[in-house]
């Protein structure tokens with residue numbers, strides 16, 4: 001590679017003096033409405049190129065003991081067969097780093113030239129060895145040469161700069177070795193494992209993550225070494241998204257207009273099963289939607305083989321959406337930004353409203369609604385089916401049903417049957433093109449929260465006026481669902497709001513085919529028309545898997561990923577007051593998914609939050625099995641954050657904001673944490689899950705379960721129970 005991407009010799013260097021104000025001043029690199037892929041330089045990792053025009057590369061990591069050559073080679077082969085293009089292997093000490101040579105030799109013997117990445121934490125000496133045998137080194141700036149003891153210590157500017165110089169000199173030999181060997185490097189920052197020094201200056205923030213990485217970049221650029229990929233992972237999807245955006249802005253600031261370093265995108269400690277997939281899709285997928293990301297790794301607490309198809313699904317979706325977006329060229333014509341801040345989460349503020357008992361907007365949580373298209377064809381049967389399907393949900397409930405007119409006279413029968421089955425759920429009504437159907441429904445006597453009316457470019461002014469009149473006469477407002485392409489949305493919003501009258505409007509929404517970016521256009525168009533506080537309904541359609549042409553009611557993984565990216569990305573941007581699902585899968589699956597996405601986007605907490613690592617060669621127990629056991633005991637603890645980590649070296653640092661921690665500390669031994677404080681060491685594995693439950697009870701966080709503990713994340717994060725005591729460890 002040629003020299004580092006710099007626009008001038010006077011480029012800004014990383015600085016500890018970045019202030020929140022300066023962060024807000026950074027002009028975003030991304031077109032919020034029709035983003036293109038971020039321009040990146042090409043980094044070669046063995047035979048695989050990352051960045052530039054290359055497709056998004058898929059990575060994973062082995063979880064075998066790196067000293068077990070046969071097992072690591074066998075797992076690597078399986079990963080490659082599954083579609084993994086780059087494989088990471090942990091190198092906790094010099095012994096494992098040296099064994100990478102044997103692993104490389106054995107892979108070559110199998111005719112496999114997949115690039116290997118050595119994963120380094122705390123051990124610069126192992127990195128120096130590994131750089132002779134692999135194609136890429138991953139270092140964590142938080143622990144490469146800094147201490148991580150959760151120490152509270154004040155650094156004055158001189159002490160801080162002295163520490164930075166010390167870290168630079170510790171890191172420089174590795175940079176020179178990698179440059180000599182043609183080995184690439186990932187500067188991989190993790191939220192939660194920032195050094196004490198960075199934490200002292202910036203806190204555990206996206207800004208601290210970026211500052212930490214840029215300190216290491218300074219050394220690389222001083223050495224004219226630029227085969228670098230960056231990552232900014234966090235378990236909190238909002239933090240991950242903000243950190244990658246901020247890093248993109250900071251790199252552009254250092255070298256404006258020059259293709260920059262590629263990004264490896266991931267959400268760390270995402271967990272397992274549906275929640276792990278949802279969190280990964282929200283974080284990775286929404287960044288890819290904005291053109292940020294050149295290679296991805298999905299981290300699941302499952303066998304690494306299962307990570308690969310999920311990553312493939314997210315990457316394929318992003319590439320498909322980008323191709324579709326590239327066909328759009330008509331100017332959009334909005335002025336306002338779609339969100340308050342690109343780098344900090346702030347929920348879009350809306351006026352509170354009541355839709356027949358469903359309170360939305362204001363300080364309320366984002367609501368969950370299910371559209372039931374055929375409810376009024378056979379109202380009694382439909383109510384019974386919904387009650388049966390939804391009865392399997394113990395901790396969440398559907399908060400609104402959206403039914404369609406057609407046989408509006410049957411609305412009371414549907415409402416009465418629901419009530420008799422214990423579902424006194426607010427109802428809203430989707431209408432066709434005839435305002436008269438609304439009058440008929442109203443005549444039925446059922447309480448109706450709002451009407452949902454589709455509005456297309458071809459809709460006439462007369463029809464808009466007729467619906468408005470009915471809304472005024474009945475006192476029931478309209479949600480206008482715009483069926484429009486992105487450039488048509490501002491015009492439709494102007495037609496609705498041009499007269500300045502918002503009294504008959506409940507909310508705005510887009511059809512279920514609309515993209516995340518279309519919703520951003522809607523948000524900006526509302527602000528342009530002095531309607532920034534009108535609620536927005538996010539619509540999602542879920543298709544069911546089919547067998548022999550028949551719907552099965554089961555949800556394909558592609559639907560889960562799509563809903564997570566689209567809804568989760570918008571929720572992380574602070575957009576959306578109601579999630580309304582039009583579903584071909586079972587009612588319970590659709591409602592459950594909506595709540596999981598809300599929690600994955602840190603918008604609404606309705607169950608236990610698990611932060612569990614994917615495990616790696618450092619893990620000395622079956623993390624997947626342990627995680628399943630702990631979930632079975634604690635799955636009803638709404639809002640409690642429990643970390644389950646594979647090793648004592650890296651786990652405590654990466655538990656982020658967990659309330660309780662279960663951390664492997666040796667063969668068959670576990671260390672338990674309350675917040676950051678160690679409360680029990682070397683607990684036998686057979687007893688550790690029960691001891692964890694005891695701890696949760698002792699700290700008053702044990703509840704019987706249900707919705708009573710629900711809270712809105714956007715109203716403020718709960719503080720970890722203990723946050724300052726320290727557990728010294730080294731590695």
Ligand code: SF4
Pocket residue numbers: 613614615616617618619645646647648649650651654
């Ligand atoms: S926390 Fe988990 S994934 Fe990270 S180094 Fe430890 S065992 Fe490996």
